[in-house]
């Protein structure tokens with residue numbers, strides 16, 4: 297097969313995939329409750345076409361053929377990624393794949409209802425089916441992975457096995473838990489710097505401006521509302537994300553904007569000649585999260601970022617906050633229940649809870665019925681607090697309802713990569729000076745140049761090595777957290 301022919305077939309698969317993306321975007325943002333079933337049927341039908349295209353024997357033979365040929369770096373990566381997806385798909389029987397997609401098209405709503413009504417039993421049956429399919433598929437697609445959980449981990453972050461993650465999380469735990477204890481003992485409690493509520497429409501207007509300020513171009517993007525913020529894209533000129541506006545918690549939407557904007561700018565920055573290929577997305581979920589968390593935490597939680605825009609924030613929201621009080625508040629560390637609202641220091645502990653639970657599920661140490669109990673025990677163990685309800689506990693995250701097991705570690709990996717990127721960027725740019733000037737363009741350009749443009753051509757370690765001559769190294773992250781919280785809580 298000629299490469300051109302493969303690109304043509306790949307584009308058809310990609311276009312079909314984008315229809316599926318559009319359907320799920322609509323499901324989350326527009327579809328009324330009564331329309332969910334009809335949309336589910338559309339998704340199921342499209343998934344069938346998608347499966348058929350992906351398992352086309354002509355495509356399989358073509359990939360085998362091209363795999364033996366001398367190809368450019370880009371084409372080699374496209375063949376590698378397509379082959380990986382196809383090999384995986386081919387091992388899953390079509391009827392099981394479609395039955396699973398049908399469950400997934402309904403499960404998000406079932407989960408949302410269970411969370412709304414604080415009733416785990418409403419979701420339990422569906423979750424059992426999802427876990428059982430995920431485990432079955434992991435069994436089918438397993439190659440040389442040491443355990444079943446490594447198979448699902450590999451889907452999001454190749455090479456980050458339980459062995460490697462145990463080491464990473466072990467290091468974080470040993471640094472963070474004692475520091476959190478010292479913070480709690482310090483008696484310092486940074487208070488909320490504002491009172492009252494800010495109307496959701498007012499917040500929405502300001503957050504759109506904030507998105508543009510960090511570099512998210514609204515002429516090539518859309519921002520809507522949903523229960524949970526997320527980012528998706530149809531192509532590099534149509535990147536979309538959602539936000540959720542809590543009227544008495546305005547920082548929530550601000551940091552969601554900066555976080556999702558970071559994801560969005562990654563998608564927007566992928567080189568045009570990768571469009572519609574298997575390498576058009578991010579290098580891995582960890583690298584994707586590194587972009588969002590880079591903007592959210594390293595940029596968005598720094599004082600220099602807020603200096604030029606703080607009076608406008610106050611004015612837009614009709615507030616008179618003090619910048620230093622705002623800074624202390626948005627950076628404070630305290631054990632809390634909700635992952636997405638957690639501070640930078642305790643955030644990885646939330647990830648470890650999910651990581652350990654998922655491992656136990658995949659290793660048959662627990663079953664779905666045990667989840668609420670195990671969850672509450674882990675929260676007590678890691679964060680030292682009681683979980684008052686399943687809605688604020690085991691039901692809080694959307695991921696499992698979408699079959700995303702093995703995804704959570706990407707958030708922690710991403711945070712660590714973000715610190716590593718900042719270290720490298722500071723060698724080339726005066727990041728603080730740029731922020732103080734309100735000039736974020738060079739920061740975006742640096743990320744475009746070193747990360748975004750390559751899409752998924754390179755692995756995480758290859759990207760980092762190209763950028764700074766070093767593989768993944770959590771030391772930068774640990775140093776950053778230690779330095780930041782020692783200063784913030786006067787721990788010296």
Ligand SMILES: [Zn+2]
Nearest residue numbers: 555559585588
């Ligand atoms: Zn994210």
